Amino acid sequence: MVHNVVFVLGPPGSGKGTICAKIQEDFNYIHLSAGDLLRAERQREGSEFGALIEGHITNGTIVPVEITCKLLENAMKAAGDVRGFLVDGFPRNQNNLEGWNAEMTGKVDEKFVLYLSCPVDICISRCLNRGQGRTDDNEESLKKRVVTYNSQTFPIIEHFEKSGQVREVKSERPVEEVYADVVKLFS
Numbered sequence: 653m654v655h656n657v658v659f660v661l662g663p664p665g666s667g668k669g670t671i672c673a674k675i676q677e678d679f680n681y682i683h684l685s686a687g688d689l690l691r692a693e694r695q696r697e698g699s700e701f702g703a704l705i706e707g708h709i710t711n712g713t714i715v716p717v718e719i720t721c722k723l724l725e726n727a728m729k730a731a732g733d734v735r736g737f738l739v740d741g742f743p744r745n746q747n748n749l750e751g752w753n754a755e756m757t758g759k760v761d762e763k764f765v766l767y768l769s770c771p772v773d774i775c776i777s778r779c780l781n782r783g784q785g786r787t788d789d790n791e792e793s794l795k796k797r798v799v800t801y802n803s804q805t806f807p808i809i810e811h812f813e814k815s816g817q818v819r820e821v822k823s824e825r826p827v828e829e830v831y832a833d834v835v836k837l838f839s
């Protein structure tokens with residue numbers, strides 16, 4: 653089975669998780685947040701990657717793709733027959749992209765990249781007020797995550813832009829306005 657995939661990218665706090673949850677509800681796409689999968693693996697009893705994942709998360713750096721891609725593929729296999737997957741927060745760097753291409757080519761049909769663009773000061777304030785008790789929603793980690801986003805993730809968005817695969821939606825607006833534009837991409 654070939655899985656339909658929409659990548660969802662944007663800076664931390666741009667609203668990827670919020671928008672993906674709404675798409676999942678309305679369009680039968682399954683939301684797979686790479687960050688959520690990594691946080692679950694970090695907590696999993698007996699995981700050999702817990703400490704490594706925690707180190708990257710608090711340091712705002714990116715976990716090696718061998719771990720993240722396997723978590724994504726396992727989640728896809730477990731989901732069964734659905735319309736497709738929203739792969740949220742992935743690929744986040746060149747290593748992610750190369751590892752995904754090596755492992756998933758032939759198994760996925762990449763429909764487009766939903767890019768939520770949002771000014772960094774708004775993003776940081778949203779993360780600081782997110783209230784999810786995350787170990788990386790603090791000034792120090794956020795500074796590092798923004799550096800990682802600008803230096804490693806934005807080039808991945810530019811890579812997809814070259815082949816016309818990016819659909820940008822400005823997400824500093826209220827959720828309802830952002831989502832009204834996103835809906836048009838899935839209808």
Ligand SMILES: Nc1ncnc2c1ncn2[C@@H]1O[C@H](COP(=O)(O)OP(=O)(O)O)[C@@H](O)[C@H]1O
Nearest residue numbers: 664665666667668669670778782823825826827
């Ligand atoms: N358009 C928006 N306007 C205001 N707050 C938002 C908007 N989208 C998301 N948020 C809030 O900002 C925080 C970060 O959103 P989230 O979806 O977790 O972003 P990301 O997954 O990109 O880090 C959450 O507390 C969320 O409720």
Ligand SMILES: Nc1ccn([C@H]2C[C@H](O)[C@@H](COP(=O)(O)OP(=O)(O)O)O2)c(=O)n1
Nearest residue numbers: 664665686687688712713714715741742744
């Ligand atoms: N592809 C990914 C996605 C997330 N991670 C790690 C590093 C990221 O800073 C954290 C948090 O990612 P997450 O997507 O949950 O963060 P935001 O929702 O953008 O605030 O997880 C990763 O190593 N590789």
Ligand SMILES: [Mg+2]
Nearest residue numbers: 668669685687
């Ligand atoms: Mg998120």
